[in-house]
Amino acid sequence: MVTGRRSRAIAGVSIALGTAALLLWSLLPIYWIVVTSLKPEKEIYDYPPTLLPQAPTLAQYHTVLTRTRFPLFVGNSAMVALATTFMAVVIGILAAYAITRMRFPGRAMVARGIVAAYLLPPSLLFIPLFIVLQHLGLIDSLPGLVLAYLTFTVPFATWMLIGYIRTIPTDLDEAARIDGASRMQVLWKILVPVAAPGLTVVALFAFTQAWNEFLYALIYVYSDSVRTLTSGLVGMMMGDVFIWGQLMAASTIAIVPVLAIYLVAQRTMVEGLTAGGVK
Amino acid sequence: MRSWLRMGVAAMAITLAAGAARAADLTVWGLQAFNQAADDYIGQMVRDFGKANNISAEYVVVPANVINDRLAAAFQGNAPPDVFMQTSQRVQFYIGGGLTTPLDDVLADMRKVPGGILEKLLSPGQSGGVAHGLPLEADVSPMFARKDLLDEVGKKVPATWEEFREAAKAIQAKHPNISGFGMTISNSADAEGQIRQVMWAFGGKVMAEDGKTVVFNSPETRAAYQFVADMFLKDRIIPRAALTWDDSGNNIAYQTKRAAFVINPPSIYWWMRENDKELLANSLMIDIPKGPGPNGQVGNAISSWMWIVAKQTKRPDMAKAWLRYFYEPTRYAEVVNKVGGRWAPVFAELFTTMPLFRDTPAFANFKSLASEGFTDGYAGPPNVLSGRVADATILTKALQKVLVDGTSVADAVAWGQAQIEELAKQK
Incomplete structure (x- = not known):
């Protein structure tokens, strides 16, 4: 009895310590970003560094929000991420439905092709894709960036939704078909509502991917009017001069929308992740 | 679900409504100029130039760390900017690739222009005596020295590397938390530049005067490498962390008062002026010390950013007219002024007429630094090979072999020679 209690206590302490270590590992960089954003420039360079700001200030945020074009970059990122997410989810669900519910030659190959497309590294794709966008007249434009982002968000969304839709019994579709529903009606009125948690997860991941994307944003858009926040952040590193305070303030601002969405959609996400293809 | 759909459609519509950007009549890409005011000013100059010539002209600011990728994609896509900036170390790649327009x-x-230009800055942009790139600034790279610490240990400003070493050791002995020398020895661009400066000071060189013969493996180069190795391994005045620094590592070491000496362009000066006047008052910008022996010399280096006109431009005359507009002395002086000392002017007379250089004691020796420093490729002219050697960071890798792997200096320098010769064979 005593031994069992001791084992449970040791296990409890181990789990608590392990969790604390993981939390520290994950949250320390974010803590450092936020704390640095609240320090004046000179204090950032003080040695030894201060764990808490000695003279907390919002000056870095004020500068970023009023004296740089960062708010515009955030707006551009939001537009691109929302458009990408919407299109990726719509195309993804249509493709996933076709692959899981319809019988046609080459179906398995298409499914594998989608994975292969997702696995291609952007560093290989960026020049061919540049040429494609150039011919379409979409370089240095937000639609061009959305199109570029669809090259990785659509395969991702499709692959995730294939897994999710497979968990939905086909009886539901068949019942609806017997009642005279068309395939599109089955998809939109039966499968989409049932797959809502899965769609939410896919949308969140697609949004996050588009929000955080760096390489394409750096190469395909360059005018200030269409730059996104990731490429805008690079502008705060001028050769060997890093404007750390502004960089950290801008990074904190960049974290907020994604964090808010994740917090709001947390329950749906867990449901979607445990029921879908990644369970 | 419907509200989400509506939001999605709205976002997509707004994005698509933004439309594809229409190409301007003249597109100019510039490297980010170290402060927003300078970028804004050059952007305004481009737009004013466009208005004056009744064309649409666009200025795009590109951070230095992405310019190569952007230009590679743009040239591959057959849509390069009409005019663009590049660092002097990379200009020869574009000349060698036949991507440039002569600018003689x-x-x-x-x-x-009265007083002329600093002719030494021209060589990285030349090929066969023809100018394909024009310097728009002079990048000097002096040594920053903590005068207060030198005074504390009773040492004078070092003029030779031996004096430097003794001073750095004395400072570190008195202040163990301050590294004597914040020398970058990682894989960053700064490291490749700094080991060159030490090597040049000792009389070593990568290329002979012909720009083809590799003369890296020499007694002078080996002496320079041995000297750095001794500072790192024996005296321990170069911090181990410097092996992992990026280009801002030495800036941070100096700005946090953890290094008594560093080699860097004046970005550190600019930071101190904005953020730490006390440190600025205790700092000096001095020549890179002279090396030992009959071939020893002051190891100052210069580089620059250069304007290039793309060969594919449909408006070469307009592109050149923009360059003339940019270099008009009054307008040009204002650009240099906006950068606040990070750039030195290419016109000699501006060192004496611009208050920024005339009245700032810290910039007193900038004219000599900018006129007499070594350029990449020394003792030959900068060329494609010297650019390749810098890109491959062979000099740094050879040094790391000594500092990290324990390879002897002789073997490491011989390895470097073989690597450079391999590069020289490539077409």
């Missing part, structure tokens, strides 16, 4: 006529006009 613009250069001739620049030479007519």
Whole structure:
């Protein structure tokens, strides 16, 4: 009895310590970003560094929000991420439905092709894709960036939704078909509502991917009017001069929308992740 | 679900409504100029130039760390900017690739400016005596020295590397938390530049005067490498962390008062002026010390950013007219002024007429630094090979072999020689 209690206590302490270590590992960089954003420039360079700001200030945020074009970059990122997410989810669900519910030659190959497309590294794709966008007249434009982002968000969304839709019994579709529903009606009125948690997860991941994307944003858009926040952040590193305070303030601002969405959609996400293809 | 759909459609519509950007009549890409005011000013100059010539002209600011990728994609896509900036170390790649327009006529006009231009800055942009790139600033790379610490240990400003080493050791002995020398020895661009400066000071060189013969493996180069190795391994005045620094590592070491000496362009000066006047008052910008022996010399280096006109431009005359507009002395002086000392001017007379250089004691020796420093490729002219050697960071890798792997200096330098010779064989 005593031994069992001791084992449970040791296990409890181990789990608590392990969790604390993981939390520290994950949250320390974010803590450092936020704390640095609240320090004046000179204090950032003080040695030894201060764990808490000695003279907390919002000056870095004020500068970023009023004296740089960062708010515009955030707006551009939001537009691109929302458009990408919407299109990726719509195309993804249509493709996933076709692959899981319809019988046609080459179906398995298409499914594998989608994975292969997702696995291609952007560093290989960026020049061919540049040429494609150039011919379409979409370089240095937000639609061009959305199109570029669809090259990785659509395969991702499709692959995730294939897994999710497979968990939905086909009886539901068949019942609806017997009642005279068309395939599109089955998809939109039966499968989409049932797959809502899965769609939410896919949308969140697609949004996050588009929000955080760096390489394409750096190469395909360059005018200030269409730059996104990731490429805008690079502008705060001028050769060997890093404007750390502004960089950290801008990074904190960049974290907020994604964090808010994740917090709001947390329950749906867990449901979607445990029921879908990644369970 | 419907509200989400509506939001999605709205976002997509707004994005698509933004439309594809229409190409301007003249597109100019510039490297980010170290402060927003300078970028804004050059952007305004481009737009004013466009208005004056009744064309649409666009200025795009590109951070230095992405310019190569952007230009590679743009040239591959057959849509390069009409005019673009590049660092002097990379200009020869574009000349060698046949991607540039000769600019001798613009250069001739620049030479007519009273006092002329700093001719030494021209070589990285030349090929066969023809100018394909024009320097728009001079990047000097002096040594920053903590005068207060030197005074504390009773040492004078070091003029030779031996004096430097003794001073750095004395400072570190008195202040164990301050590294004597914040020398970058990682894989960053700064490291490749700094080991060159030490090597040049000792009389070593990568290329002979012909720009083809590799003469890296020499007694002078080996002496320079041994000297750095001794500072790192024996005296321990170069911090181990410097092996992992990026280009901002030495800036941070100096700005946090953890290094008594560093080699860097004046970005550190600019930071101190904005953020730490006390440190600025205790700092000096001095020549890179002279090396030992009959071939020892002051190891100052210069580089620059250069304007290039793309060969594919449909408006070469307009592109050149923009360059003439940019180099008009009054307008040009204002650009240099906006950068606040990070750039030195290419016109000699501006060192004495611009208050920024005339009245700032810290910039007193900038004219000599900018006129007499070594350029990449020394003792030959900068060329494709010297650019390749810098890109491959062979000098740094050879040094790391000594510092990290324990390879002997002789073997490491011989390895470097073989690597450079391999590069020289490539077409």
